[in-house]
Amino acid sequence: MVEIKNLVKQYGDIKAVNDISFTVNDGEILGFLGPNGAGKSTTMNIITGYISSTSGTVTINDSEILKDPKGAKSQIGYLPELPPLYMDMTVRKYLEFMFSIKKVKLPKKAHIDEVLAVTKLTDHQSRIIRNLSKGYRQRVGLAQALLGNPPVLILDEPTVGLDPSQIREFRSLIRGLGKKHTVIFSSHILSEVSAICDRIVVINQGQVVADTKTSELSKAITGKSTLTLEVEGTVASVTTALKNVHGVQKITVERQSAENTNVYNIEHESGVDIRKGVFNAMVNNKSVILTMNEGGMSLEEAYLKLTSKPVSKGGKK
Numbered sequence: 001m002v003e004i005k006n007l008v009k010q011y012g013d014i015k016a017v018n019d020i021s022f023t024v025n026d027g028e029i030l031g032f033l034g035p036n037g038a039g040k041s042t043t044m045n046i047i048t049g050y051i052s053s054t055s056g057t058v059t060i061n062d063s064e065i066l067k068d069p070k071g072a073k074s075q076i077g078y079l080p081e082l083p084p085l086y087m088d089m090t091v092r093k094y095l096e097f098m099f100s101i102k103k104v105k106l107p108k109k110a111h112i113d114e115v116l117a118v119t120k121l122t123d124h125q126s127r128i129i130r131n132l133s134k135g136y137r138q139r140v141g142l143a144q145a146l147l148g149n150p151p152v153l154i155l156d157e158p159t160v161g162l163d164p165s166q167i168r169e170f171r172s173l174i175r176g177l178g179k180k181h182t183v184i185f186s187s188h189i190l191s192e193v194s195a196i197c198d199r200i201v202v203i204n205q206g207q208v209v210a211d212t213k214t215s216e217l218s219k220a221i222t223g224k225s226t227l228t229l230e231v232e233g234t235v236a237s238v239t240t241a242l243k244n245v246h247g248v249q250k251i252t253v254e255r256q257s258a259e260n261t262n263v264y265n266i267e268h269e270s271g272v273d274i275r276k277g278v279f280n281a282m283v284n285n286k287s288v289i290l291t292m293n294e295g296g297m298s299l300e301e302a303y304l305k306l307t308s309k310p311v312s313k314g315g316k317k
């Protein structure tokens, strides 16, 4: 488990990280999301012990990073935004070199073979790193993070600069790694995080603005349960029929999408699934449903809303 408590990092009069707390459970893939300059890299660098915090604590499976840096660091594999690769080495030589630097205690050949296989680099182990594409270099960075089989992996914006097919491959690698490791994965791209992670922590201007299951992000922001419905029929008859559905609280016509067809936003009681009731009401009303989606606000809209508003007092100066 990774526990981050009241983390603060001050650079002069800039608070890059301003009282951040969150926990990552064993076996979880946590997305750490925020716009450029939000404080992601600073937080990651503190978690991995690269830089120290101004105040607050980071604990990795009972080892606190400042009190027991050796114990904490031995449990972390880190892929920084720019992995420290030695361009003139072959992939295998580089991993052997990092193996000795990290003083890994596992059988060398077998372990490096395993790491090469997991990162799909076996066929490229004799190539000079300089000649590899960005996607392959990133895999080499991931391979060095995996040396020693650390239980926790910290990946700082690992897909930046990769092309779409490299991104897809890298994502599937991370998903696979999540089965054996606890992963913290930072990104400023929402779709990336929602594709891989079950839970996300959103930061903005050095503060946590959401800590929630990906599927509940929209609800966490609006505080409301909503259903969007596109249906044929007059507004009057559809609204009357919807009003009688158990759990429905408020109906708003969002827009007209075609002739005699409107999009409605339906607020409903939290925890009540109104979809069947809405379906039956529309069938009885002879109104054809064209689309029905839970969560009135899209994930993208919710994220923009979260990260565009100014952070309350105590935020970055």
Ligand SMILES: Nc1ncnc2c1ncn2[C@@H]1O[C@H](COP(=O)(O)OP(=O)(O)OP(=O)(O)O)[C@@H](O)[C@H]1O
Residues within 6 Å of the ligand: 011, 014, 015, 016, 034, 035, 036, 037, 038, 039, 040, 041, 042, 043, 188
């Ligand atoms: N060494 C430093 N000295 C002064 N200010 C810094 C330093 N490192 C970071 N900052 C500032 O702290 C804030 C957070 O930066 P950080 O790099 O952690 O953000 P980020 O979320 O990782 O952004 P990006 O996605 O652009 O990498 C920014 O305003 C940045 O300018």
